[in-house]
Amino acid sequence: MDRLQITSATTNSAALLDLPWRQPLAQWPSDVLAALPRGISRHVVRFVRLEGRVLAIKEISEHVAFDEYELLRQLRKLEIPSVRPIGVVTGRLSDDGTHLEAALVTEHLAFSLPYRSVFSQALRDETANRLIDALAVLLVRLHLAGFFWGDVSLSNTLFRRDAEQFAAYLVDAETGALHRELTRGQREYDLELARVNIIGELMDLAAGELLDEEVDEVAIGNSLVERYGELWEALTGVEAFHADERWRVAARIERLNELGFDVGELSITTDIDGTTVRIQPQVVDAGHHSRRLLKLTGLDVQDNQARRLLNDLDSFQAATERQEDDPQLVAHDWLQNVFYPTVRGVPRELRRKLEPAQLYHEILDHRWYISEQAGRDVPMSETVQSYVENVLQHRPDEKAILGLAPGEEPEEGPEADYFHYAAADPD
Structure with missing residues (x-):
């Protein structure tokens, strides 16, 4: 039984x-479901709120x-950007004794x-290219780790804002496989599949009038191949x-650092x-800027966000x-006197719309914009007020994206960490 x-x-x-679990997933009641936007999937997928x-x-x-x-557990151990696996549920039976499919929980x-x-409106050419850049970076990281995706597409990917990039x-590793090293043929197969899928997905957006008329779907799909090739060659x-040009060794490492990668091992012959x-780099690890910021401040953020925060620091x-001061002491003072006060300057009910690091990045952008308009250096307190009134309050409320009811905050987990971090009044 x-x-x-x-x-x-x-x-x-x-x-x-x-x-x-005794009901098919498609029939689960609305009181356990979270209203989040879903991508296209060949399987039934639902989001639930639980503890x-x-x-x-x-x-x-x-x-x-x-x-x-x-596979998802292995990718997490390799520090590859992917969803966190929670478990697998098997042995499901409906009330009438019908066997139900297993469920993967992430x-x-x-x-x-x-x-x-x-x-929510038309996808602009600039935004589409940023999504492609992000996917190219992810695909390179996967291939460097020996992961063959087998179903590369925008639909199988989630995107988070990372400063001005994504x-x-x-998300979906169903067709993937982890190898010690990928062959050139395996990499090229993934890349061609990605190109074709992306063109098709963008054409689908165009058919639904969700893509600007000026966007060239084929050109954007081809740009993934170009971006991937440039990054793969650089790494x-x-x-x-x-x-006698030994300085070029340091220059190569510095160039990789600028791309957001650390060199763990370098072959010199x-x-x-x-x-x-x-x-030739032998071992490269992504997250150069985020690791540096984490060491200095304890803030764990995306790499481009970290780059922006480091520049401000x-x-x-x-x-x-x-x-000439100790960098960690300076970083501590920057946190206490600049970063945290800026985030706390945003009304609590609006902070949840963005991650704190993204919020701070956008405030810095807004400060540059209004300072240029005013012809003076606008103070941060005035900038925050202007940003809240003219930008943030008009942004879509990302509580819906988190699947939370109005006024509700998560009790634990990553979402709670972001909320508490944004609202914290650190010692």
Whole structure:
């Protein structure tokens, strides 16, 4: 006799027993569902609110559910941007004894959107290109880790704002496989599949009048191949130079740092007579700026957000003439006197619309804009007031994106961390 079984590596998975597993997912009552925008999926997918968290549940065959669950766990261990797996539910029976498919449970990625929901109106060419850039970075990172996706598309990706760019996260690993290293043919297959799928998805948007008429769907799809090729060459390409140009080793590393990658291992070889040096990165890790900011401040944010915050921290250090001081002491003062007061200057009910780091980034952008208009350096307090009145209060309320009822805040999990971090009055 079949019995309900939950396979999970998380400590609070027992709460899943409270969900109506004896009903097909498509028939789950609205009182357990969270109203989040869903991407296109070949399977039934629903979002639920459970103990302060928002979970995504997908009905799928048992062996595929377990395979995807393990793949997602491995990707998380490799620090690849992907959704967090919670568990697999099997042994489901309906009230009339009918066998129901297994369910894969993942945690919803806070402040993320499927590509169709990035903008509620027409998707502009500039925005489409930013989504493609983010997907190219994700695909390169996956391939460097030896992951063959097998179904690359905008639909299988979630996007989060990352300063003026986007960060892409893998959502669906159903067709994926992890290898020690990918062949060129495997990489090219993923890349061509991505190009074709993206063109088709953008044409679908155009048919629904959700794409600007000036957007060239084919050109954007092709741009993914170009962006991927440029980034892959920068991260893995061999560079040769004369032996007396050793400065180019440091220059190569600095260039990779600018792209947001750290070099963990670099292969350096010379020819027989020692006149020519060849270098090639062997191990590269994404997140150069976010790791530096985390070390200095404890803020864990996206890499482009970290880059922007680090620039502001550098400006604070220069303005206070503290270039010779301990960087961590300067960073602490910047947090206490600049970053936290700015975030707290936004009314509490509006802070939840954006992640705190994204909120701060947009305030900095707004300050530059209104200072240029006014012909003077506008103080931060005045900037915050202007940003709230003229920008933030008109933005879509991302409480709906988190699947929360009006006035409700999450009790625990990543969403709660963002809320408490934004509202905190640190010592």
